[in-house]
Amino acid sequence: MDHDFNPIRALACRLLLGVFAAFLIVSVPAIPFVGSGAAQAQTVRTIAVVGNRRVEPETVKSYLEFGPGDPYDPALVNASLRALFETGLFADVTIERQGGTVVVTVQENPVVAQVAFEGNSEVDDQTLAGEVRLKSRAVYTRARALADSQRILDVYRRQGRFAASVEPQIIQLGQNRVNVVYEIVEGEKTTVQAITFVGNRAFSDSQLRDIITTSQSGWFDFLSGTNVYDPDRVNLDKELLRQYYLRNGYADISITSAQAELDRDGRGFYITFVIDEGPRYTFGRVEVENSLPELNPATLQGEILTLSGATFDASRIEKSVEKLTLATAEQGFPFARVRPRVDRDPVNQQINLTYAIDEGQRVYIERIDIFGNERTKDYVLRREFRLVEGDAFNPLMVNRAEKRIKALGFFKKVEVRRRPGSSRDRVILELQVEEQPTGELSFGAGYSSAEGVIGDIGVTERNLFGNGQFLRLKLAGSLERFQIDLSFTEPRFLDRNLSAGFDLFHKEVDQTGESGFKSTKTGGALRLGFPLAENLWVNTRYTLTRDDIDAENSSSLAIQQAEQDSPYTTSALGLTIQYDQRNHPRNPNRGWYAQASVDVAGVGGDTRYVRVGGELRGYYPLFEGVTLVGRAIGGHIEGLGGEDVRLLDLYFKGGETIRGFARSGIGPRDPSGNRDALGGQTFWSTTAEVRFPLPLVPSELGMTAAVFADAGAVFGASDFARANITNLIDDETVRTSVGLSLLWNSPVGPVRFDYAFPLTTGEGDEEQPFRFGASTKF
Secondary structure (H helix, E strand, O other): OHHHHHHHHHHHHHHHHHHHHHHHHHHHHHHHHHHHHHHHHOEOOEEEEEOOOOOOHHHHHHOOOOOOOOEOOHHHHHHHHHHHHHOOOEEEEEEEEEOOEEEEEEEEOOEEEEEEEEOOOOOOHHHHHHHOOOOOOOEOOHHHHHHHHHHHHHHHHHOOOOOOEEEEEEEEEOOOEEEEEEEEEOOOOOEEEEEEEEOOOOOOHHHHHHHOOOOOOOOOHHHOOOOEOOHHHHHHHHHHHHHHHHHOOOOOOEEEEEEEEEOOOOOEEEEEEEEEOOOOOEEEEEEEEEOOOOOOHHHHHHHOOOOOOOEOOHHHHHHHHHHHHHHHHHOOOOOEEEEEEEEEEOOOOEEEEEEEEEEOOOOEEEEEEEEOOOOOOHHHHHHHHOOOOOOEOOHHHHHHHHHHHHHOOOEEEEEEEEEEOOOOOEEEEEEEEEEOOOEEEEEEEEEEOOOEEEEEEEEEEOOHHHOOOEEEEEEEEEOOEEEEEEEEEEOOHHHOOOEEEEEEEEEEEEEHHHHOEEEEEEEEEEEEEEEEEOOEEEEEEEEEEEEEEEOOOOOOHHHHHHHHHOOEEEEEEEEEEEEEOOOOOOOOOOEEEEEEEEEEEEEEEOOOEEEEEEEEEEEEEEEOOEEEEEEEEEEEEEEOOOOOOOHHHOEOEOOOOOOEEOOOOEOOEOOOOOOOEOOEOEEEEEEEEEEEEOOOOOHHHOEEEEEEEEEEEEEOOOHHHHHHOOOOEOOOOOEEEEEEEEEEEEOOEEEEEEEEEEEEOOOOOOEEOEEEEEOOOO
16 A cells, blocks of 8 residues: 555645646746736826716816825725715716726716796795795706705695695706706695693683684684694794793693694694693792892892782793893993792792892903894894993893894894804804894774774884884775874884884764764874883873864754864874783783873864873683673863863763663753764763673684673763753763673684663663674784
8 A cells, every 4th residue: 555655645746846836937927017017006197077068077076085196095986976976966976997097977967947836826936936946057956856845845834735745847858958847736725623722721712812823714714824734833822822821820831732633634733732720829028139249239129020919920020130130230230140039839829039139250242243134224123132332241131132122023033142252251242033024914894883894904014114113004994984094103212112103194984873964084193102110101192183074964053063163173282191911912801901091282273172081991800711890981071261172072972882872872962853962071981791601602612701781971061052052961860781792702803792781871862782893804
């Protein structure tokens, strides 16, 4: 075995040695050649761009992460591909190496020749064209078309069309151009069918619906654009509800959810606000904690609006902090900080307050920059800051300025940003705003049992020429009345907290049915108003009018004499003081309102008189949903210097004051002929009313009922009437009535039906048991 094996083994060894030697002969000379070729292939010598038509080669090369002389790195190639795709210029890009040349092959995206919309009838082409980003001569990409489709859908959803769909299509044209067509299916309008509230005990559903901006669908959907579901608007409504409760004593209020459910047919949303009211608080102990040695806190007590025992109101805390901050600054502490510290007492349902005053950081305002106000002038915004460059920077004052600018109603968005100034003790304020339309065209329509069909049309601009001024032109009329008014108001007269303005008016009234005459009044007024304290406002005015009477249908000597004395001019000064502490602007159930006024005529003109008047209203909740309402109103006019009071200056009262009687149905009257009403120098009226929900009627309908009792009188005819009319009807008889009311907070505005039973009447009175009135704005 060993003899046979050895030759074989030797042969195998010789073969292996031969193979190894051949390998060395072939590979060793090739080593320098291979290394040199690899080095040359990994270095980019040139770059070639292929496939481009519109885009210049240098533009393509500018997005590459490598250049001639750089090594060919796959990582840099991938980064270059991403950069080229992100430009949106290309549908496809490849990068290949061909020896020392890198070839970039591109396929350009087409250019948009035209953008069109099909299937849209509810939204016009111009509106949609303003939303899409693809325009003529723009580069088309599928991603951009899909993004535009979503923008179009957002437009339709803001109009309540959640079933809308949009599909972008392209039509290929020559020279790498396309037409983009958005095919739209609008679908049915999806409105808010009902808005309900869960957990609300302090306020009824109808009261809370008046607070929020979203409205529910009804018979007159075409009158309002707020009856469509908008998630952003619902979020705003949650905050409005929270703020409303915080102003009315409910410190623990929580709007736990606002759910919107679409019905099975997809035609309507049902919105439910879930509310956790918590207890109603009052202010308890109110103190000032001062850490500034030289400040006397006793001097600040008059600035505090949160009075012990009063109903908790979060807005009064904010206003008190602002007033305290201003007061401390006026006493030489511009950097003082006032921080309210709240201590809840749930057992006694009280909020104890401590206003802590200490020294803040010494920082000054270097500059205030304003952006986004293309129409509104800078000074309109700067005056709301109540701070100027160089003043001490106080975060509270800046936050309050932001809220005041938002309250103007001129802007969709308002944001104040702070950034460092040129030194550590300097800050730059940047105000960014986004403007919104401030003009309004309104129409009104309704019916009154006194005047029949009534209507009005008005044009309003709340930011006239960007100056923050208010202008309104209004025409109103009925079968018996025509009136035109022009009103202008400067809300910050002389850059102070003064409201100044003027009114021009012309009014024609047909009182033939009640008093046998027609009257015309033309004139104007100058106004100046200012606040005296929280919720207390003073208005002063000067009025100049010219009155004329047409008494051809009256046989009364008093009315005929008034016609002979006309036309005449009245020049009068007036003052009105108002105090409003109601908890709801339109449908209160707690609080009170008071007004007193005086007018003196005789500053020139043909008439001389003094007129005083007043009104007091109170609201008190008896039970859940049941409110007691009281009202007292009255007025008196007296001629000056022995002058008689003219006919048109007297009081003509009826069912609007004491229900159950016709218009001008009570008061002095000429017994002869048509028994014309002559008006009185004095009137008064009181009302007690209990409002309650209707049983078995869903609260979302907004219908309530009331029982009421009215009492009042009109008396004191003119001196001429008392001297010249035989058997003149004029006494101080107290008229009384009781009745029932149906109140409906309808989609077109408040509607009221009254049916009254007169209990006591005077001679010559005209009764009218049923009274109805309605009006709307849209």
